[in-house]
Amino acid sequence: MKLQERDIYLDTLSREDCKTLWNDFEYDFAHPTEELSLGHSDEKANEWFDEIQKLQGNSNVRLGIFKNDGTVIGDVALQNIDRINRKCSIGMGIAKIENRSKGYGYQAAMLIINYGFKYLGFERIEANTLDVNIGAQKSLEKCGFTLEGRERKSIYLNAQMHDRLNYAILKEEFGVIGYVGF
Secondary structure, X not given: OOEEOOOEEEEOOOHHHHHHHHHHOOOOOOOOOOOOOOOOOHHHHHHHHHHHHHHEOOOEEEEEEEEOOOXXXXXEEEEEEEOOOOEEEEEEEEOOHHHOOOOHHHHHHHHHHHHHHHXXXXXXXXXXXXXXXXXXXXXXXXXOOEEEEXXXXXXXXXXXXXXXXXXXXXXXXXXXXXXXXX
């Protein structure tokens, strides 16, 4: 499955793509969004690939984010799929700092959200981010997500407590922002 946007496309991740993302990941000390994890290895990348394959189509739909030249730069997923209640959450990561804040994440999010609403029949897509992740907040709001709540001091990260922000977008709201998609 390949979903095309202006600067990027989404496609299936291979084992080699997972190794590339695993090895290319750069921790952003200025804008932390997760714990610093040292000792990444090819074995862990293989475990991640195996986990993706195990969950793919059941509880997750995870695709690679590729620049139009074929370079893998990240991944995006519809996860925690709840088919009974027709909802899921979205998650994303861009490996290298130089590829962040360039619009690639926004394009990837719009593609996967459109896919979730149009082809998987979801009615609601949720997202969580930290209070310090201003880039994710701006991107979610640009995609049409609404801030629904704040879990105060719910995440301990780098010796500090942070709020978790809860966002969601409904199918009918996504149509309002005018995304035509593929």
